[in-house]
Amino acid sequence: MEYQEAKHKFIQAWGTLGSNWGINKAMAQIHALLLISTKPLSADEIMEELQMSRGNVNMNVRALIDWGIVEKENQVGDRKDYFVADKDVWALARQVSKERRRREIEPIIKVLSQVQEVSGSGREIDEFKGVTKDLKDFSVKVDSVIDKFVKSDQNWFFQLLMKL
Secondary structure, eight states: OOHHHHHHHHHHHHHHHHHHTTSOHHHHHHHHHHHHOSSOEEHHHHHHHHTOOHHHHHHHHHHHHHHTSEEEEEOTTOOSEEEEEOOOHHHHHHHHHHHHIIIIIHHHHHHHHHHTTOOOOSHHHHHHHHHHHHHHHHHHHHHHHHHHHHHSOHHHHHHHHHHO
């Protein structure tokens, strides 16, 4: 397989994977391009490579920066912004886990805690409390696992996996 074909296939696959995880496909494709790039890329270079509009590139690069997985760089003598992704897969996995925890797990734990305080009695309310309590307990355990993963080092995590 030629490099350009492999590169295109990787970018498309990463985009599909991202959309399966609930992330914008264009955002995942931009991230894939930055992951494999040997140098920081400008918005113009990203637009050209991925055949995307300036607005789409700018919006998704900002989202990647918000996620903490892409950084903006300036180059001396050039007014353009350039973007680079961290190539450390372990750091990427930890950062994505940290963000998903903040955006998804923590809010649902908060809501599940609040709805536990429902007043009244009866079969429907008891069922509601039971299900939401079980969901909260599970979410708290998931949160704890993610917290351990985010704070762990690579060797500890892989040793733990090998024990399973």
